[in-house]
Amino acid sequence: MITRRHILSGVSALAGGLGLLRTRTATAAPPAGSPPLQAAGPYTPVVTPNGSTLPWVMKDGVKELRLVAEPVKREFAPGMVVDCWGYNGQTPGPTIELVEGDRVRLFVTNHLPERTSMHWHGVLLPNGMDGVAGLVQPHILPGETYVYELTLRQHGTLMYHPHSDEMVQLALGMMGFLIVHPKVPERVDRDFAIFLAEWAIPPGTSRPNPLVMLDFNTFTFNSRAWPGTDTLVVKKGDRVRVRLANLSMDSHPIHIHGHRFQVTGTDAGPIPVSARFHENTVDVPPGTTRDFELVADNPGDWPLHCHKSHHTMNAMAHDVPNMIGVEPSSADANIQKVLPGYMPMGGSGMGGMMDMGRPKNTLPMMAGKGPFGAIEMGGMFTILKVREGITTYEDPGWYQHPAGTQARKVSA
Amino acid sequence: VDKLPELPDDEVDLEHLESLAVRRRLDLEAAHEQAMAVFHALAMAKSYRWLGATPVAAVYDHAPEGFTVAGPGVGVELPLFDQKQAVIARLEGQLRAALARETALAVDIRSEVRSARSRVLAARAVVDRYARVVVPLRQRVVALTQERYDAMLLGTYQLLQAKQSEVTAYREFIEALRDYWIARADLERAAGGTVPAAAPRPPAPSPAPGASP
Numbered sequence: 345m346i347t348r349r350h351i352l353s354g355v356s357a358l359a360g361g362l363g364l365l366r367t368r369t370a371t372a373a374p375p376a377g378s379p380p381l382q383a384a385g386p387y388t389p390v391v392t393p394n395g396s397t398l399p400w401v402m403k404d405g406v407k408e409l410r411l412v413a414e415p416v417k418r419e420f421a422p423g424m425v426v427d428c429w430g431y432n433g434q435t436p437g438p439t440i441e442l443v444e445g446d447r448v449r450l451f452v453t454n455h456l457p458e459r460t461s462m463h464w465h466g467v468l469l470p471n472g473m474d475g476v477a478g479l480v481q482p483h484i485l486p487g488e489t490y491v492y493e494l495t496l497r498q499h500g501t502l503m504y505h506p507h508s509d510e511m512v513q514l515a516l517g518m519m520g521f522l523i524v525h526p527k528v529p530e531r532v533d534r535d536f537a538i539f540l541a542e543w544a545i546p547p548g549t550s551r552p553n554p555l556v557m558l559d560f561n562t563f564t565f566n567s568r569a570w571p572g573t574d575t576l577v578v579k580k581g582d583r584v585r586v587r588l589a590n591l592s593m594d595s596h597p598i599h600i601h602g603h604r605f606q607v608t609g610t611d612a613g614p615i616p617v618s619a620r621f622h623e624n625t626v627d628v629p630p631g632t633t634r635d636f637e638l639v640a641d642n643p644g645d646w647p648l649h650c651h652k653s654h655h656t657m658n659a660m661a662h663d664v665p666n667m668i669g670v671e672p673s674s675a676d677a678n679i680q681k682v683l684p685g686y687m688p689m690g691g692s693g694m695g696g697m698m699d700m701g702r703p704k705n706t707l708p709m710m711a712g713k714g715p716f717g718a719i720e721m722g723g724m725f726t727i728l729k730v731r732e733g734i735t736t737y738e739d740p741g742w743y744q745h746p747a748g749t750q751a752r753k754v755s756a
Numbered sequence: 757v758d759k760l761p762e763l764p765d766d767e768v769d770l771e772h773l774e775s776l777a778v779r780r781r782l783d784l785e786a787a788h789e790q791a792m793a794v795f796h797a798l799a800m801a802k803s804y805r806w807l808g809a810t811p812v813a814a815v816y817d818h819a820p821e822g823f824t825v826a827g828p829g830v831g832v833e834l835p836l837f838d839q840k841q842a843v844i845a846r847l848e849g850q851l852r853a854a855l856a857r858e859t860a861l862a863v864d865i866r867s868e869v870r871s872a873r874s875r876v877l878a879a880r881a882v883v884d885r886y887a888r889v890v891v892p893l894r895q896r897v898v899a900l901t902q903e904r905y906d907a908m909l910l911g912t913y914q915l916l917q918a919k920q921s922e923v924t925a926y927r928e929f930i931e932a933l934r935d936y937w938i939a940r941a942d943l944e945r946a947a948g949g950t951v952p953a954a955a956p957r958p959p960a961p962s963p964a965p966g967a968s969p
Contacts, residue, residue: 547909665911679912682919685902689912702907703900709908 387529390441390587392521392537393574393726394566398438406447406493409440411462413484413506413518414455420564421572421658424707426543427550428517428567429456435567436539437504437520444499444527450492452484456513459483462492463507464522466611466633469494477508484508499526500613501537501587501633515554517541517567519591530608532637533582534737538565540628540650540724542592547659548703557593559662562707563655563723570656570725571712575739576648578640580732586648588626589633596655596724599625600638601646603728609635625651640730645743650724658707658722715742760933763883768951770873773943777869778862780948787861791854798847805840808833865946872943879936886929894922 390397400407416430431437442448452462461477461484473492477483484490502522506513521537541564544556552562565573578584585608588598606620611633628634649656667689676688687700702708712719731740778784813829901918904910944951 547904547907659907659909661909663911664908665913667912679916682923683898683902683915686915687906689905689908700906701903703903703909706907 386443387525388532388535390439390521390523390535390537392436392439392566393576394568394572395434395436395537395539396438398432398440400440400442400448403449406449407442408449408451410451410453411437411504411520412453412455413460413462415457416517418517418567419572420562420567420569421707421711424569424572424705425550426517426545426552426567428552429513430517430567431520435517435519436541437518439521439523439537440504441523441525442496443525444496446524447495448493450494451489452492453489454484454486456486458512459485459508460506460513460518461508462490463505464492464494465503465505465631466500467494467502467522468497475507496524498613499524500609500611501589501635502611503589503591503633505591512554514591515543515552515556517543517552519589521587521589523587526614530614531583532585534576534578534640535585535587536576537587537589538726539567540565540588540590540592540596540598541567542594542655545659547706550705560592560594561659561661563596563650563657565724565726569658569707569723570721571719573726575727575729577729577731577734577737577740579734579737580640580643580730582640582730583637584640584728585635585637587633587635588628590628590630593630594652594655595627595629597625597627597651598634598648598724599651600648600728602642602644602730603638603640603646605636605638607634608637609633640728643730643732643743644745646728646730647721648726648728649721656721656723656725658709658711659702660709760930760937763880763933763936767873767876767880770870773873773947773951774866774869776951777865777947781861781865782948784858784861784865787854787858791851791858794847794851794854798844798851801840801844801847805844806835808835808838865948868946869943872939872946875939876936876943879932879939882932883929883936886925886932890925891922891929894918894925898922 398409398411400409402408411431413429413431414433416428416433416435417425418428418430418435419425428435440450450462450464452460454460459477461475461481463475464473472480473494474480475492481490502524503519504522505519519539519541521539523537542560543562543564544553544560545551545562546553547561562569568574576584576586586598586605587609588596589611590596604622604624605626606622607626608615608620623636626634626636654660654662672688676686679686707722710718710720710722712721712725729740729743731743734740809831810833811831813831814827815829816824816826818824898915898918901910901915905912905915940951
């Protein structure tokens with residue numbers, strides 16, 4: 345039954361007629377204004393943009409999953425490859441997707457150059473399965489495999505990450521989603537999982553510096569920085585869930601344009617319907633998850649981004665003298681005498697200087713080309729593309745604005 | 757015009773320089789001539805050791821008898837007791853001293869040449885290091901700093917500092933080149949004249965813009 349559910353989940357859009365599984369309908373009331381829920385399958389599979397879902401194998405009624413902790417190379421965006429640590433060749437590790445009530449056996453193999461362990465963040469489990477090295481189990485030494493076995497007694501957006509040399513291992517990208525669907529899912533049409541992370545990667549290098557606590561220079565959705573982040577494509581009217589997880593050392597206020605959402609869950613599970621309210625921005629504190637849901641009723645290209653403006657920039661320095669409003673007068677010409685390639689910078693703002701040249705393996709501070717010019721963003725930024733009449737979730741291109749719905753230049 | 761010549765391709769062979777110096781140094785030649793003068797004086801003293809003084813005189817006398825005597829006179833000294841042993845010994849001593857001085861001067865000259873050449877080689881190594889390593893590295897630092905400035909990772913002041921360091925390195929290169937030619941002048945003085953130089957190399961490194969030597 346459980347196996348069948350999983351198989352069906354992949355074809356949920358086609359499985360609407362399966363009466364067998366339709367008998368279970370969502371009981372939670374949707375936010376105001378949302379269309380009736382469609383119960384087409386047990387759950388809508390989670391999409392991890394720029395990531396993947398870990399397949400499981402059913403063995404004697406237990407779902408078996410295998411994670412290998414190992415060094416990985418991650419392209420944050422074209423032109424920048426970072427030497428990270430992760431799981432199964434990626435950071436964040438593959439998304440684990442399970443159902444409440446599942447019995448699971450999780451194998452963790454250590455191919456790192458140092459010892460590790462695996463903590464199941466937020467999971468209600470026996471103490472000995474909690475994965476805190478030294479406290480409840482020995483460290484997993486390089487080359488060793490440990491197995492964790494537990495029954496999921498809850499649902500929600502949980503996480504997995506090491507609990508051994510955490511500072512280094514988290515800073516290098518070892519993290520992943522552990523998503524547990526309820527037995528009776530609250531149906532959505534699109535279910536996205538985005539892991540928030542921040543990194544200190546000195547320009548010109550490829551190794552994140554785990555010793556940095558505050559001065560990060562790279563901010564990512566699923567270890568990708570704009571313009572390397574996948575866009576989120578949804579059909580008009582889709583009920584969309586976005587799951588956000590944060591193991592970084594900052595909070596990240598994630599903001600959506602053109603829509604309002606309700607925060608429906610945390611890493612402790614669903615928020616009671618009576619406690620939900622509409623918002624445009626949800627602050628995701630360190631060490632927690634937030635789910636929000638919205639009805640994509642407003643066609644267009646809508647940014648979804650962290651609202652800390654430095655978090656939507658790529659590599660930049662924070663100790664450059666502020667030149668805004670500085671009148672250089674003859675200084676520029678004098679400097680150009682000794683430095684012919686010198687361009688005065690920042691005197692009238694910093695837009696429009698996105699790609700003058702930079703160290704290798706470093707992203708421009710602001711990037712992205714839109715249909716009307718430079719998007720001037722970076723880091724934690726992506727686009728929710730809401731379209732009418734699409735038949736696939738492939739990238740539909742830029743939004744075509746109906747006449748009279750777009751700002752235009754006028755002679756004032 | 758008002759520019760130091762570049763380094764010559766090669767330095768002169770040490771063997772050649774020492775013999776050249778010994779051949780050409782006038783102080784060594786003077787010492788040699790002094791020794792030769794003593795040598796000749798000694799030879800003469802030895803040759804005439806059996807000859808005493810032979811005084812030659814013109815005699816003119818009024819005898820009481822009323823006549824005048826006038827004529828030449830010659831005396832012959834017989835060196836029975838003084839055979840110039842003291843003179844010869846003194847001259848022999850002086851000759852040994854003169855020869856020793858000449859040898860010492862020659863040794864000093866060779867030593868001077870060697871140390872002057874070592875200083876030239878050391879100065880050359882410094883110039884070479886600046887030309888091949890320090891100045892190019894500083895130029896590279898400026899290029900990389902400019903790249904970082906362009907990506908807004910650095911400010912104008914840091915860029916100017918990098919340029920200043922490059923200009924300083926180039927000035928130090930010129931000073932090293934100057935020190936080389938001073939050391940070379942010292943070598944020529946030690947070698948007693950012009951030391952033939954090979955054709956100069958093509959100029960290196962190129963001066964930084966705005967940092968005319």
